[in-house]
Amino acid sequence: MDHLSTLTGTVTARQEIKKSRFAAVAGPVEDESAAKAFIAAHSDQAANHNCWAWRIGQASRFSDDGEPGGTAGKPILQAIDGQSLDRVAVVVTRWFGGILLGSGGLIRAYGGTAAMCLREAEKAPLVETLPASVACGFSDLSLVQSRLEAVPGVHVHALRFNETGAEIRLSLPKSAADEIGRMVADLTSGRATVKLDP
Template sequence: MVARLTLVEIASRQQEIKKSRFAAVAGPIADEAAAKSFIAARSDRAANHNCWAWRLGQRYRFSDDGEPSGTAGKPILAAIDGQGLDGVVVVVTRWFGGILLGSGGLIRAYGGTAALCLREAEKEALVETVSGTVTCGFSDLALVQARLGALSGVQAAVQAFTEGGAILSVSAPKSEAGGVERLLSDLTSGRSVIGWSR
């Protein structure tokens, strides 16, 4: 299976093509609302066009923002997909310089500026996680928290205290869920079991 990647932080890149200035800004997103917020915050109202695309798993959207259909948003999305990225949004802003680029020129300019920005951005593997809850007695609580907290990619926090112990919220990489269950069962001799959210 090919690892999916996302961006670590916001990246930007500019270039001039036949007197038009193209500026790309890209960033990681967790959901569609974050994508819309990023696009609104990074669009320049003084520019001629603010074209964009985002991908979140199987969902994606793009906009040509007044450029001829298929010449801006789709090439930006193709740049995202071409680098195997997910959970990413890109806005490419154009300030028109007076020379028409034609459809092919626009596709190369928007897609190329987005690809240039994404190529130079720092990336990290996108890890699918699962979350769940653990009911744990006071006698096991410190040990369970310490051992779960020591596992790479696993987070455990007290959600609530009960009469006999605590309810912990736990998140872990999906690939490690079985190992976390076995560890928890072994540590507490079966007294604590994790229930994963489906």
């Protein structure tokens, strides 16, 4: 997953091909319900076709929305995969201009508009994270917390206090998990340890 990216925000692109207008909207999505909401929000009911695709990890879906099978949704998904993107949804809307494009023309138009839109987008690398927790005493808490928050890719989700100190709930980059565990143990002379959640 380390080589995959996602989009940092929503981006659009437009082009006209043989009098048909094509508009693509792409954006980041976290899960299937977010992808469905994105598609609904960016589809134009007055247009002839709202074709779309999304990829979230191993899951992907696409729709030709009335265009001949395989000429719209699949090329949009190929544009997402071709740029090594994940957690992304793309909607390409078409307003028919009266000239038939044929199957090859449709594939190029939908895939090309999606690819053009994605090329314009600002991207951020996706980092695979692991859920974890750190139990530490009051005397070590502020040092451990500040050092963890300084590590890129570490996100502290919750801090729960108990009678001996606190439990820090966090997610950390998979590639740096061992190194972060050693850092916490070294900082506290072994009093605190990082425990990966099953």
